[in-house]
Amino acid sequence: MAPVIEARKLGMVYPDGTRAIEGVSFSVEEGESCAIIGPSGCGKTTLLFIFSGLLRPTEGIALIEGKEVVAPPKNAALILQNYGLFPWKTVIENAALGLEIRGVKARDARKAVKPILRELGLEGFENHYPKQLSGGMQQRVAFARALAIKPRIMLMDEPFSSLDALSREKLQNFLLELWMKERMTMLLVTHSIEEAVFLGKRIVVLSHRPGRVVKVIENPMAGSVEFRNRGEFFEKCREVRRSVGAT
Amino acid sequence: MAPVIEARKLGMVYPDGTRAIEGVSFSVEEGESCAIIGPSGCGKTTLLFIFSGLLRPTEGIALIEGKEVVAPPKNAALILQNYGLFPWKTVIENAALGLEIRGVKARDARKAVKPILRELGLEGFENHYPKQLSGGMQQRVAFARALAIKPRIMLMDEPFSSLDALSREKLQNFLLELWMKERMTMLLVTHSIEEAVFLGKRIVVLSHRPGRVVKVIENPMAGSVEFRNRGEFFEKCREVRRSVGAT
Amino acid sequence: MPGSEEKRWGYVVAGAVLFIIWHVLAYFVKSPALPYPSTVFAAFIAQLGEGLAIHMAISACRAIYSILLALSLAIPIGLLCHERKIDRFIAPFLYLLYPIPHIVLLPLIILLFGIGDVSKVILIGMIVFFQILVTTRDAARNIDEYYVYSLLSLGADKKDIYRHVVFPACLPKILTALRISVGTAIAVLFFAESFATTTGLGYLIMTAWSRADYVSLYAGIVAMALLGFSLYMALEVIERRLCRWV
Amino acid sequence: MPGSEEKRWGYVVAGAVLFIIWHVLAYFVKSPALPYPSTVFAAFIAQLGEGLAIHMAISACRAIYSILLALSLAIPIGLLCHERKIDRFIAPFLYLLYPIPHIVLLPLIILLFGIGDVSKVILIGMIVFFQILVTTRDAARNIDEYYVYSLLSLGADKKDIYRHVVFPACLPKILTALRISVGTAIAVLFFAESFATTTGLGYLIMTAWSRADYVSLYAGIVAMALLGFSLYMALEVIERRLCRWV
Amino acid sequence: QTEKPESVTSEKATEKVKIRIGLLPIEDTFPVTVAKEGGLFEKYGVEVEIVPFQSALERDAALQAGEIDACIADPLAVILLRNAGYDVRIVSLCLGATPEEGVFAILAAPNSSINSVKDLEGRKIAISSNTIIEYVTDIMLKSYGVENVEKVEIKQIPVRMQTLLAGQVDAATLPEPLASLAAFRGAKLVLSDAMMDRSISQTVIVFRGELVDSKPDAVNAFLKAYGEAAEKINANPESYREEFIEKARIPKDIAENYKMPHYPHPQQYPKEFYEEVHEWAVEKGLLSKEIPYEEAVVWLQ
Numbered sequence A, B: 001m002a003p004v005i006e007a008r009k010l011g012m013v014y015p016d017g018t019r020a021i022e023g024v025s026f027s028v029e030e031g032e033s034c035a036i037i038g039p040s041g042c043g044k045t046t047l048l049f050i051f052s053g054l055l056r057p058t059e060g061i062a063l064i065e066g067k068e069v070v071a072p073p074k075n076a077a078l079i080l081q082n083y084g085l086f087p088w089k090t091v092i093e094n095a096a097l098g099l100e101i102r103g104v105k106a107r108d109a110r111k112a113v114k115p116i117l118r119e120l121g122l123e124g125f126e127n128h129y130p131k132q133l134s135g136g137m138q139q140r141v142a143f144a145r146a147l148a149i150k151p152r153i154m155l156m157d158e159p160f161s162s163l164d165a166l167s168r169e170k171l172q173n174f175l176l177e178l179w180m181k182e183r184m185t186m187l188l189v190t191h192s193i194e195e196a197v198f199l200g201k202r203i204v205v206l207s208h209r210p211g212r213v214v215k216v217i218e219n220p221m222a223g224s225v226e227f228r229n230r231g232e233f234f235e236k237c238r239e240v241r242r243s244v245g246a247t
Numbered sequence C, D: 001m002p003g004s005e006e007k008r009w010g011y012v013v014a015g016a017v018l019f020i021i022w023h024v025l026a027y028f029v030k031s032p033a034l035p036y037p038s039t040v041f042a043a044f045i046a047q048l049g050e051g052l053a054i055h056m057a058i059s060a061c062r063a064i065y066s067i068l069l070a071l072s073l074a075i076p077i078g079l080l081c082h083e084r085k086i087d088r089f090i091a092p093f094l095y096l097l098y099p100i101p102h103i104v105l106l107p108l109i110i111l112l113f114g115i116g117d118v119s120k121v122i123l124i125g126m127i128v129f130f131q132i133l134v135t136t137r138d139a140a141r142n143i144d145e146y147y148v149y150s151l152l153s154l155g156a157d158k159k160d161i162y163r164h165v166v167f168p169a170c171l172p173k174i175l176t177a178l179r180i181s182v183g184t185a186i187a188v189l190f191f192a193e194s195f196a197t198t199t200g201l202g203y204l205i206m207t208a209w210s211r212a213d214y215v216s217l218y219a220g221i222v223a224m225a226l227l228g229f230s231l232y233m234a235l236e237v238i239e240r241r242l243c244r245w246v
Numbered sequence E: 001q002t003e004k005p006e007s008v009t010s011e012k013a014t015e016k017v018k019i020r021i022g023l024l025p026i027e028d029t030f031p032v033t034v035a036k037e038g039g040l041f042e043k044y045g046v047e048v049e050i051v052p053f054q055s056a057l058e059r060d061a062a063l064q065a066g067e068i069d070a071c072i073a074d075p076l077a078v079i080l081l082r083n084a085g086y087d088v089r090i091v092s093l094c095l096g097a098t099p100e101e102g103v104f105a106i107l108a109a110p111n112s113s114i115n116s117v118k119d120l121e122g123r124k125i126a127i128s129s130n131t132i133i134e135y136v137t138d139i140m141l142k143s144y145g146v147e148n149v150e151k152v153e154i155k156q157i158p159v160r161m162q163t164l165l166a167g168q169v170d171a172a173t174l175p176e177p178l179a180s181l182a183a184f185r186g187a188k189l190v191l192s193d194a195m196m197d198r199s200i201s202q203t204v205i206v207f208r209g210e211l212v213d214s215k216p217d218a219v220n221a222f223l224k225a226y227g228e229a230a231e232k233i234n235a236n237p238e239s240y241r242e243e244f245i246e247k248a249r250i251p252k253d254i255a256e257n258y259k260m261p262h263y264p265h266p267q268q269y270p271k272e273f274y275e276e277v278h279e280w281a282v283e284k285g286l287l288s289k290e291i292p293y294e295e296a297v298v299w300l301q
Ligand SMILES: Nc1ncnc2c1ncn2[C@@H]1O[C@H](COP(=O)(O)OP(=O)(O)OP(=O)(O)O)[C@@H](O)[C@H]1O
Pocket: A014, A015, A016, A018, A019, A020, A039, A040, A041, A042, A043, A044, A045, A046, A047, A081, A191, A209, B132, B133, B134, B135, B136, B137, B162, B164
């Protein structure tokens, strides 16, 4: 079976001459999860933007479900690094936006996202504006918006980086359970080694800018909540830390 | 000796009625470091703003060097959660701003911050605007700006949360060494348990909103770079995780 | 902004201060061209019953129609300038046409649209149009691309971008532009109502001016100020409803 | 914005399109009140040598002085509105005084400042002042408090906040306001130059109008458009230097 | 819409003709208002709509656009319009058959040292250039041998008066009724065209040439109604006084003693008046071609 997400020698040079990534190749199979880890500024966000159809790579091809990405894929949800929320929309309006854009009536869309907001601990904040929320709450709203459209592919740019330790683990567990239930394909950018090991069945380590693939680490044990407490988890973390340190 | 930083039954109710913190008391001695950890939205930023003289608490007193905080303390530097950089200033202008405001001539101030920028890996980006940098780089600029004024007290709001794992450890080490050399008093807000344990000689665990002190954990081993690799480090992390989980 | 007790006091104080400054100035200038405010307000009140109120209402209608006409054209065009391609096409027209004193085109407007109310509304509307367009365009061009990316990733098409990003992001600036436009529209009334009409505050002021009846002139100015002030207040209410997030 | 090859093409195309529209309109209207653009441009070129250039220069000076006068007052006052306390004091004055058609105050200005260039500059300056003030105030009030906190924590005093936060944050909006002001200033020239002067584009246009010499009238309008366009371009250059970060 | 009572005098096609006449709020136009309100136009079988204007500029623009068919203007305006290519014609003299009907005056600033026309030599005098105001000023000064004055351009009449009263110019040429008002407020009357030995300024009734050619009867009917109104006013000026004060915008301060003009019967605009204005316009270089009297002036009766 063809991989759902595939990068073929992707390269990106910004118009101002900044070379963000170079010759990046990797792939993710249907229903699998892949974590991308690399130092700050190495082009992780750039890579995700390419797969979201928001940027065209200057070299190589990005494929989703075997087709070159030329527009935002309909069955993929993107969670942005700085939340990507709209300051002029309330929490519930932000969360329901993906559904609305897919043609669901505003009222139904809001009804549909209510349980998701509850699950993410945002009940009671439906009519707040993002500015009125702390950073972590904003990130959770962004997460709610992505989940609302029940995506088959999730592209995530450091989705938990603004969350406190407890909420983060809770949300990681929540995401993992969701993934095991829905079996959507996940591409997750992170700079937390623990997060990469906990959530990524495959871990792609990028070098400093321009980002290149240093190593692809297979991590078949990922995919259960208990993995976090096992010795193998710490083992894997150490392995990834070594690769990251080598960049 | 009187503590350098002291919170006496601090409470804060925002004008819209949101109760952010309640009866928070703790203290930090001269030259010591204290980490505050708590879930998202529990009022950590609020607490830091109070000590920075930017907000007046609605209850209790915040003391710095024995005096009630009514204005930004001259010998303290604040690093904000969302960097607090000015989009209209270049990297070097942002970094030199603290010095300039303290009366250093613009030219000298810029000369003075160059080595700090180099140390933080920002060489070559002096004339970029924050918008042109990745999140991690922006956080480092904010860090450079604070260090430039050689503060005796550092107040930090999740300073490393946008950094990748490697840079984060590097900067944590850098901060620790700096602290051991300069012996400034540090108050650090974080949601990373590892970070709190690595950097805080005292760890204050806050509850959910409204934030109250759940526990104050003494952590005398903190204060050396090697601590990170010791068994005691993992022990302490587990202890803190338990307190955090109990909130 | 109105409604709050404190704000209302601000207006009372400002009104009183202006009254006193005016009075003192009138005392020193000692010229029929600057009557005392007490005289003017007395005349204003007296004239309200004698038709001034109707003139105000007519002027208000003309101003509001003009602004609506201008808005209905300027906002879509301005928002479209969010797209670099379209902006590159529209901007030169704007830059070439905006700095013309549009009042000078009055003969052309009369030629094309006659001397009725349509011409008046078009004259005012044209001037206001450019002010709103310039501001809306500036706002539309300066939208953070991040928001667009965020929406595009949700599968949005162009229409959605305008609806969910470009329009709301520009709304506060459009409202600022509207505030400026209210002042302009009322100032232009003064010219628009100088032909083929015997109604409106512009007509009143022009008539008073031409017979050097400065008391009526200032009474008309007070009426205009009052009209502008009311429209301002209406805008504030609209802004508070539409831009709660600011 | 100028300088780039593509942009320059945009202006050429826009100019050509306007020329054609004008020509076609003139063809159908068939009235001396709308002469053919070719006639107007020929007259414009011919008159340039005969003093039109000097009139343009004089008008430009008056417009620029007025704008500088307005800026020097409106920016400080507008920026001060960043502070709620001051805003609460200034806002009512603004709201009461802005919607007055300031042109009507011409007799008063002449009374106070005579009929020389000072009066003209004050008349234009007063109108532009309010436009810049409204925009600057709006910008100053909407500054993210986060920036202020960030600067305060560095030990900044009020002066620093204005210098490092309020002023730079408002600068883009001030430049937008300036763009609008350029148009307004030139439009008001038309009135300011209708008294006690025989120089300036306003005088030229008014004179041409009063003798129904529409070719000269439109030549004057072309000159005004050109003047406005040049000031616009100058603003663009200034904006690119001052607001590189946008 | 006014009611249309059955007209006694005519069942002709002229009944359908509607004349829109643009009027400034000045005393010259008063008979038209009287004729309209007294139903005289209906009596002569012509429908007239009065379109009010505040300034000559906009009135002329409307005339050029064909939005109005007629107006009461000064002959210089007609010459300039014809020069610009508009077919407008003088169909009758309005005011100014005799010097007494003149409406312009040169006034000196209050407290100035100007006491006679001679004193104007070398002084600043506020006018509106290329208009009848400048023409009147030139002619009056010339006939008193004043060669040199510094003309200060001030278009708006109220502003000109203001400037004069504030002493910012030495003198100004103003039309009635502001000339009387300025005098009332302390300005010194130096010279008015009523003091001249001949009429130098007139106002005329102007129609679009097209209407004169296609509907001469309607124009005639208009003039007849106008004439009757003028006679009625002249016969009993006091009974019209209140309305006159209102319509001609006579300032309150001077209303009581203001002298109502004598309105002459419609008559052909005399050639010698025309030539004087025309010659001045030619000298000033305002015309690109000669505008012959025969083309500009018609007399239908
Ligand atoms: N629009 C742009 N134009 C020019 N350079 C850009 C642009 N966007 C990003 N860059 C540069 O490209 C590089 C990669 O940026 P990117 O945001 O993809 O990094 P990242 O890995 O996501 O960083 P972080 O971990 O800090 O989020 C950086 O050096 C950045 O400065």
